[in-house]
Amino acid sequence: MKIIKRDGQIVDYCPDKIFNAIKRANRDVTEDEMISDIQIKNIIKYIEGLKKKRMLVEDIQDIIEERLMSIGKYKLAKEYITYRYHRELVRKSNTTDLSIKELIDGENEYWNTENSNKNAKVVTTQRDYLAGITSTDITRRFLLPEDIVNAHDAGIIHFHDADYFAQNALHNCDLINLDDMLQNGTTINGVMIEKPHRFLTAMTIATQIITAVTSAQYGGATISLTHLAPFVRDSKKRYEKLYKSRKLTKEQIDKFVMEDLKKEIVDGVQTFQYQVNSMTNTNGQAPFLSVCMYLGETDEYKEELAMIIEEFLNQRILGMKNEKGVYVTPAFPKLLYILEEDNINPKGKYYYLTKLAAKCTAKRMVPDYISEKIMKELKKNEYGEGDCYPCMGCRSFLTPDRSISLGNVAKAKNYVEGKGKYYGRFNQGVVTISLPDVALSSGGDMDSFWKIFDERLDMCHRALKLRHERLSHATSDVAPILWQHGALARLDKGESIHELLHHGYSTISLGYAGLYECVKYMTGNSHTDNGKGKEFGLKVLQYMNDKCKTWKGEEDIDYSVYGTPIESATYKFAKGLRERFGVIKGITDRDYITNSYHVPVFEEIDAFTKLKLESEFQKLSPGGAISYVETPNLQNNIPAVLKIIDFIYNNIMYAELNTKSDYCQECGYDGEILLDDNLEWYCPNCGNRDHAKLNVARRTCGYIGAKFWNKGRTQEIKERVLHVDNKVDE
Numbered sequence: 243m244k245i246i247k248r249d250g251q252i253v254d255y256c257p258d259k260i261f262n263a264i265k266r267a268n269r270d271v272t273e274d275e276m277i278s279d280i281q282i283k284n285i286i287k288y289i290e291g292l293k294k295k296r297m298l299v300e301d302i303q304d305i306i307e308e309r310l311m312s313i314g315k316y317k318l319a320k321e322y323i324t325y326r327y328h329r330e331l332v333r334k335s336n337t338t339d340l341s342i343k344e345l346i347d348g349e350n351e352y353w354n355t356e357n358s359n360k361n362a363k364v365v366t367t368q369r370d371y372l373a374g375i376t377s378t379d380i381t382r383r384f385l386l387p388e389d390i391v392n393a394h395d396a397g398i399i400h401f402h403d404a405d406y407f408a409q410n411a412l413h414n415c416d417l418i419n420l421d422d423m424l425q426n427g428t429t430i431n432g433v434m435i436e437k438p439h440r441f442l443t444a445m446t447i448a449t450q451i452i453t454a455v456t457s458a459q460y461g462g463a464t465i466s467l468t469h470l471a472p473f474v475r476d477s478k479k480r481y482e483k484l485y486k487s488r489k490l491t492k493e494q495i496d497k498f499v500m501e502d503l504k505k506e507i508v509d510g511v512q513t514f515q516y517q518v519n520s521m522t523n524t525n526g527q528a529p530f531l532s533v534c535m536y537l538g539e540t541d542e543y544k545e546e547l548a549m550i551i552e553e554f555l556n557q558r559i560l561g562m563k564n565e566k567g568v569y570v571t572p573a574f575p576k577l578l579y580i581l582e583e584d585n586i587n588p589k590g591k592y593y594y595l596t597k598l599a600a601k602c603t604a605k606r607m608v609p610d611y612i613s614e615k616i617m618k619e620l621k622k623n624e625y626g627e628g629d630c631y632p633c634m635g636c637r638s639f640l641t642p643d644r645s646i647s648l649g650n651v652a653k654a655k656n657y658v659e660g661k662g663k664y665y666g667r668f669n670q671g672v673v674t675i676s677l678p679d680v681a682l683s684s685g686g687d688m689d690s691f692w693k694i695f696d697e698r699l700d701m702c703h704r705a706l707k708l709r710h711e712r713l714s715h716a717t718s719d720v721a722p723i724l725w726q727h728g729a730l731a732r733l734d735k736g737e738s739i740h741e742l743l744h745h746g747y748s749t750i751s752l753g754y755a756g757l758y759e760c761v762k763y764m765t766g767n768s769h770t771d772n773g774k775g776k777e778f779g780l781k782v783l784q785y786m787n788d789k790c791k792t793w794k795g796e797e798d799i800d801y802s803v804y805g806t807p808i809e810s811a812t813y814k815f816a817k818g819l820r821e822r823f824g825v826i827k828g829i830t831d832r833d834y835i836t837n838s839y840h841v842p843v844f845e846e847i848d849a850f851t852k853l854k855l856e857s858e859f860q861k862l863s864p865g866g867a868i869s870y871v872e873t874p875n876l877q878n879n880i881p882a883v884l885k886i887i888d889f890i891y892n893n894i895m896y897a898e899l900n901t902k903s904d905y906c907q908e909c910g911y912d913g914e915i916l917l918d919d920n921l922e923w924y925c926p927n928c929g930n931r932d933h934a935k936l937n938v939a940r941r942t943c944g945y946i947g948a949k950f951w952n953k954g955r956t957q958e959i960k961e962r963v964l965h966v967d968n969k970v971d972e
Contacts, residue, residue, distance in 0.1 A: 244296045252296070252821040257286045264306065267322040275317040277310070285309045374405025381407045385712070390705050397818020398698065400674040400811045401705055402753070406460045410712045411720035414751075415461030415634040416668035416730060419654060421469040423451055423728040426655040430454050430723060440480060444473035445510035449517035455729045456529040458721035461669065462635015464532040464578070467550050468539040469665075474546035478503050504549075511553045519562060519572050528574050534632035536580035537592055538614060548592060555598045559605050564905070564937055571903035571939040573946045577602075577609035578632050581891040600883040603899050604876040607939065607946055610868065610898035613891045620861060620895055623662050631664040633896070636807060638669050638866040641800055644746035651741050652731035666730045667748055669865075671709040673702045674753030674806045676815045677760035677782065678835055682823045684764075691764060695782075699752075699789050703801075706750050710799055714740050746800045751865045752790055753806030755815060756835035757782065758842045763829050770841050770855055783839065783862035802865030805838030809942055812837065813954025832961075834954035838867060843958055849873075849965040850889055857894040869897040870941060871965040875914075876901060882966065898941065900962075905937040906930050917960040921953060 243255035261282055268276045289297075289305055310319035381404045382391050394401045406412045424444055427436045428451065438444040448470065456463050481499040490498070519528050535551045537544055558577065561569035579599045585592040599609050618628025623642045633639050645662035652666050675698055684690035718725035718733040725731045725739055733739065742748055757769055757779050767775030783803065790801035808815070812834040819830045836842045839859035841852050849871040856869040876883050876899075883899065890897045904915040911927035915938045918924060923938060924931045939948045940959055951959065 243290070243294055245302070246296055246298050255297075257290070260286050260289070260302065260306065264310075264318075264322065267318055270321045271317050275315055277313070277315055277318060281313070377406060377408035378404045386705070386708065390701060390708075393698075393701060396822065397676055397815045398679050399676065399702055399705065400753070400755075400806075400808070400815070402672040402674065402806075402811075403460055407709075407712065411458075411716040413459050413461070413713060413748075414669040414671045415638050416455070416459060416463055416724075417632065417634050417640070417665045418451065418455055418463055418465050418729050419656070419666035420448060420451065420465045421665065422654050422656040422732075424448070424469060424473070426728065428723070428727045428729075430727075438473060438476075440477040440506070441470065441473040442477070442506050442510045442513065444470055445514045446517070449514055449521065451723075451729065452518065452529050452531055453521050453523050454723045456531070457523040458724050459668075462530045462532060462576075462638070464534055464632045464634050466534040466536060466539060466632060466665070467554070468534075468536060468543070468547055470550060471540060471543035471547040474503070474507065474549060475543065477506050478546075507549055507553050508557075511550065511557050515557055515562065515572075518575055530635060531575040532578055532632065532635055533575045534578045534580070535609065536578075536582075536614075536630070536632070537584060537595075538580065538582045538630065548595060551595055552598060555595070555602045555609075558608060559598075559602045561606060564907070566907050568905055568907070568910075570905050570937045571606045571946065571948070573939065573948045576636060576946070578612055579609035580612050580614050580630065580632075581887065582614040586888060586891045596887065597880065597884065600880050600887060601877075603887075604880060604883050604901060605903070607899070607901050607903055607941060610896070611887055611890045612896050613894065615891060616857075616893070616895040620864075629662050629664075631662075633866065633868075634667075634669060637805065637868045637896070638749070638751070639864065639896075640664055640667050640669075640749055641746060641802055641864060648745055648747055651745065651747055652733070654728070654732060666728075668730055668742075670713055670743060670748055670750040671706070672751040672753045672804060672806065673705040673709070674755055674804075674808065674811065675699065675702050676756055676818070676835070677754055678756040678763065678815070678819055678829065679822070681760040681763040682819065682826070682829070686764060688764070692785075695785065699786070702752055703789070703793055706752065706801065707797075707799075710743060710750055714738075714743055744798045749800045749802045749865055751802055751804035751806075752786060753804045753808075754783075754786060754838060755806050755808050755812065757839045757859070758836040759819075759829050763826070768842070768845065769839070769859075770845060770847065772855075776855075776858075779839070780858065780862065783859060787862055787864070803863050804865035805840075805860075805863040805867035807868075807942075808835075808837060809947070809955060810952055812958065813952045816954055832954075832957060834958040839863065840869070843872075843962040846963055847965060849886055852965055853886075853889060853894050853897055860895055867896065869894055870900050871897070872900045872962050873966040874902075874964055876966070886966070899966075900941040903939045907935040907937065908932070917956065921956045921960060923950070 244252050245255050246252055264282045285306060288309060289302060307319050307323060310322060385407060386401065390401065393399045424447065425437055427434065429435065430450055435447055438447055448465065452463065452465065478499060481502045482495065485495040485498050518531055521528065523529055537547060540547055554577065562572045564570045584590040585596045587593060603609060614630045617630045621629045621642045623629050623645050624647060629642045629645065642662060645664065646660060648663065650657040654666055657663065680695050680698055681691060683694050716739050718737045718739060719735060723729050725733050726735065731742060760782065761767065761769040761775050761779045765775045765778050767773060769775045769779030786803045790803055793801045815835050816833050823830060825831050839856060841847055841856065852871060853869055860867045860869060871886060886899060902914045905912050906915065906925035906928060908930035909925060909928035911925050915923055915936055916926050922931055923936055925936065930936060933950055938950065939946050942951065942955065
């Protein structure tokens, strides 16, 4: 018999626990109220005689109480009930101590591998995690209904970022309105920052803004290099004025101005890179930042923008030095390169930048690519015009349908009437549904599947509303950098952020995981089969979109379907499935489930077929999604990279190439660091297995991880097959 605990865990039945619990209650009553060991064993025999395959621990306790009262042992039953009540209080009142001790001692597997870009040993990260443990405890005991907590624990849903939920002022991710903050000034920690007058100063201020903003939320943030381009021209004018004052010839002035301007761009980009990677925000990590490179975002400053993009790519190709002084791949910032006609056409004016981007991708795994062409087909504003804009963080995309008629609800100083507004908008949070759990709970019956799916989506909806309602009580005072000084809005002091949570100004995300396992169990086929598996997979995603549309229409809250980047939850979901349903070949026999709609990592498929297939599912994840192809080392085959980039432009909105970028500090080996059969990383050159002396960078759900991963994610990394060979240059 299996016992289902309160947290959803399934464990083996143990009669000794029942025996000991009744014996403890026995000690607190008079001798005439006690029962003998034989009577206790008879109660145990009665429970076993029910011949249940599974029982809730609460049901067993109810039976014990009933059996005690049936033999007239009312005081003993009362003591047992009291003992049970006290145990429940202990469970609910002090759930943090052990987690805190394990974190500090470095023994907690969850916190050690919770985020592949955080080092749980350092005090800044521990401070964030200590606060997170407390927040999670408060969230579980006071802020969430018991059914949602139990579903989260069992891996039926995942309530993301519970470690930040206790504070009612924190949201997920955003697009920073850097243009407004730089052009119109801002305030950081009570200090007024006025408009800079040169590029180098603007870059320094940008990093200060980024650190302040990412300390006031918990997800990813994105800026656009377009907002920094005007300051390149300001610097150029300064140099022109300087050299003209020296009575030099035009040829001399042009030469010296360009030399100084290029050096300032190099210095500015270097300052930005060092600042972003060396500063730690209140989340205990470098800012989770994405940087957008979109030439089509400006006409006036396109040449200046091209110069900045070129330098960003050059410096990322070089990399950053580790503690040994060796150039390695930094995790951040993530680079987003927008593909457009002028840079995708080999005869285009800016194709040289795309070739440089391809070289950078082959060496350092970034940039990732957004197709302006496909995005404008998918992201139509209320007038039916296509929009193109960056994602927030690694994959979250805003919905464009009311980006124009929203008006200036954020009171931004750079607002343009009648033009779509994306910078300054944000995401309220995520709750993810485990699709494989819905499938397995149905037993493969289609009618049951849709009934259970409805129930689970209703639970997700309630959980998302709790996120929304918690944020709705915040005022602009809780994070002035966000709500008063331009990053997201310029509201008055004490003003509610409530309006920014409605009318489509911000999104809230219904995430999903494990479409492959869900479809495989229900149909016997992969969702990649171009047959009944694919048909069912698309139907599942459309059903979620329809639900979001209904909720949005009823509540004026912008619910959106989101292909979740489940880093640690992929392992948690897999364990939950195995505990609840046992080992099912091809479904629950791995320590991970598949991210969102992705082709499973072990399935053989070529890059172009994969991207084309996934483009159909990406359309149905309007709140955020990213596709990828796994490649070998392509540094000597840039034509292959360019061919994939061209395919992305013509076929899918957002995709990336997963290359390898490793280094062994012990022997200097810079090839691929490998995994053995026990999922341990090692250098194939010298055998080094010390994580502290290995630099391993792998793509983790849309962003680069560099601090190693939990067991489930590590197994997933090991099982990834290549989608590209080195012959794609034909």
